[in-house]
Amino acid sequence: MGARDTERGEKAAAEAGARFVQLDVTDDASVAAALARVxxxxxxxxxxxxxxxxSGDWVVDGPTAARVFDxxxxxxxxxxxxxxxxxxxSDQPRVVTVSSSMGSFWAVTNPDRPEYGLTAALYAASKSAATMLxxxxxxxxxxxxFNALEPGFTSTDMTTGTGMTGGRPVEESARTVVQLxxxxxxxxxxxxxxxxxLLPW
Incomplete structure (x- = not known):
């Protein structure tokens, strides 16, 4: 299990019965060290x-765009x-990307979808990129x-940190991750x- 924050990552790994590796996805050296350890x-x-x-706190400017996409x-x-x-x-390798329906052109232009009324330009664009990758x-x-997924509105550090409440438990959203x-x-x-x-995008 990889995480940028060593203390929190070690705690989560211990609870899951997994090994921990420090991993910051924005740092080439950290990524190389983590995979070398694996x-x-x-x-x-x-x-x-x-x-x-x-999320970039939903701000739209150049520096925030760079951080969100990075x-x-x-x-x-x-x-x-x-x-x-x-x-x-590996005999059966799998790569699963937690993306978002916010990055689906079909969803954000469909008046019957909740994404239609949401504005999160940088987050949505970065998730379109994640799905295309x-x-x-x-x-x-x-x-x-390789498969990507929309996990559903989930209670995470990112959602609660931006004032969003009412998300479902991580364990529930993780079912699709496990399936893929x-x-x-x-x-x-x-x-x-x-x-x-399948979700159109």
Whole structure:
């Protein structure tokens, strides 16, 4: 389990019965060190879950755009590129990206969807990028299944930190992550899904 904050990451890993590696997706050296440790401990990587994200506090300006995209999109590239050699050593490698329906053109232009009334320009654009990266990696790495998901409105540090309340528990939202991470060899790749299946984007 990787996390930028060592203290919180170690606590979460202990609760989950997992090993912890310090990982800051915006730092090349941190990413390289984390994957080197995984290599030393396991020699391969079966499942990679991208779930690092920030909202940028919904501010729209150049510096905030750089920070949001560095975490939500560029971070995916950093970690995936570093992880590919280990993923290729797995019999059934899976990469799951926690994206968002806020990055779905279909959802944000559909008056019947809640996303239609929300404005979060940088977050939404970065999630569009995250989903597109998922699709492109699925095409360039056919031996690895890459899928993205909309987890549903979830109570996380990001949502509560920006004043949003009423999200469902993380454990409930994680079900789709687990499903995509553990699916069999006939499962899909290059998709965006939610708990009900394929999500147009």
């Amino acid at each position: 290599d030393a401990l396991e020699g391969r990587l079966d499942v990679l879950v991208h779930n690092a994200e920030i 975490t939500n999109a560029v971070g995916i590239v950093r970690v995936t590129e570093a992880a590919l050699p280990l993923l290729r050593k 998922t699709l492109q990696y699925s095409k360039s790495e056919p031996g690895i299944k 991470a553990t699916m069999g060899p006939d499962g899909p790749t290059g998709t965006l899904q939610d708990e009900n299946g």
